[in-house]
Amino acid sequence: xxxxxxxxxxxxxxxxxxxxxxxSDRLVLEINNTPYTQRQVEIYSLVKAALDAKPxxxxxVTDAKNWQDHLEGFRRDMLIEQEAxxxxxxxxxxxxxxxxxxxxxxxxxxxxxxKAAAERLALSPAGVARILATxxxxxxxxxxxxxxxAINDSSTTRxxxxxxxxxxxxxxxxxxxxxxxxxxxxxxxxxxxxxx
Numbered sequence: 001x002x003x004x005x006x007x008x009x010x011x012x013x014x015x016x017x018x019x020x021x022x023x024s025d026r027l028v029l030e031i032n033n034t035p036y037t038q039r040q041v042e043i044y045s046l047v048k049a050a051l052d053a054k055p056x057x058x059x060x061v062t063d064a065k066n067w068q069d070h071l072e073g074f075r076r077d078m079l080i081e082q083e084a085x086x087x088x089x090x091x092x093x094x095x096x097x098x099x100x101x102x103x104x105x106x107x108x109x110x111x112x113x114x115k116a117a118a119e120r121l122a123l124s125p126a127g128v129a130r131i132l133a134t135x136x137x138x139x140x141x142x143x144x145x146x147x148x149x150a151i152n153d154s155s156t157t158r159x160x161x162x163x164x165x166x167x168x169x170x171x172x173x174x175x176x177x178x179x180x181x182x183x184x185x186x187x188x189x190x191x192x193x194x195x196x
């Protein structure tokens with residue numbers, strides 16, 4: 001009973017002050033017993049979108065409209081990341097990471113939406129560096145598999161292979177993986193680290 005009264009008091013306090021309760025993070029996905037949080041999905045999506053952005057276009061910050069697309073892209077990339085880690089040989093050089101960091105800084109400079117998202121998610125320069133290394137490893141394995149597919153299937157044009165995400169090797173990774181979405185993971189929740 002005392003616990004219930006405390007919960008009610010807290011709810012009344014938030015309601016009376018006009019402050020909505022915020023969550024700082026939540027589990028959304030598990031791949032092969034490795035859990036991932038919404039913050040990880042948002043940060044990864046933000047950094048990758050910045051790298052992939054064409055000049056003059058805006059970087060897609062995660063929100064309720066694109067959450068499921070970002071979650072699916074993250075799931076796919078983490079399957080590839082886990083495979084790259086298992087296989088080894090897809091480590092990045094300092095020069096590759098430096099070049100990627102310069103591209104990230106150039107494409108996000110002056111972008112208020114990216115700055116706000118980075119602040120809300122407490123994204124540090126070290127965090128950006130870790131994500132850049134992951135993106136580079138994922139792309140390294142992806143390119144390697146595309147080259148293998150090109151050798152094995154000469155009837156498919158290079159452009160068709162590059163545009164296709166549903167390749168046999170990626171389907172095979174997904175079929176071998178244990179993938180679990182946590183309750184409510186398909187719905188977007190606004191998260192913010194304390195103090196943001």
